[in-house]
Amino acid sequence: MARPQPGHRSRHGGIAIPTHHPRTYVPTVAEADAxxxxxxxxxxxxxxxLAPTGQWLVQHxxxxxxxxxxxxxAVVELAAEIQHRVRTTRNHTR
Structure with a gap:
């Protein structure tokens, strides 16, 4: 079994996932909208x-x-959190 790379963690013996992805760009409004x-x-x-102020109003x-x-x-980060939660939940049910 391969060892996790530095900056990665293994969860329950599964695939090592990065603990943090450094952002190399600022997301656009179009990306957040998508x-x-x-x-x-x-x-x-x-x-x-999207509010006229540039803020986003979100309701779960x-x-x-x-x-x-x-x-x-903040919208792109929320999308990443939701995606991580969905994938983690899906992996635990398999």
Whole structure:
């Protein structure tokens, strides 16, 4: 079995995953909009709306409070968190 690379961790003997991906660019509004659309379309978020201030209004479920995210970077980071959670949950059920 291969050892995890530095900066990676293995979970339950599974594939080593990076603990942090350094961002080499600033996400655009278009990228954040695309991710928001995918998350809503796949029902991973109830709503995600870009406000005129550049902030994003996000709601996980209809009954939960609206969160205010500060810009495109926050939306892309939320998408990464949700994707990680979905993959982790999927791997635990296999």
């Amino acid at each position: 991710w928001a659309d995918v998350l809503v379309r796949h029902q991973l978020l109830h709503a995600a709306v 479920r209809p009954e939960t409070p609206v969160l205010v995210l500060d810009g495109a970077t």
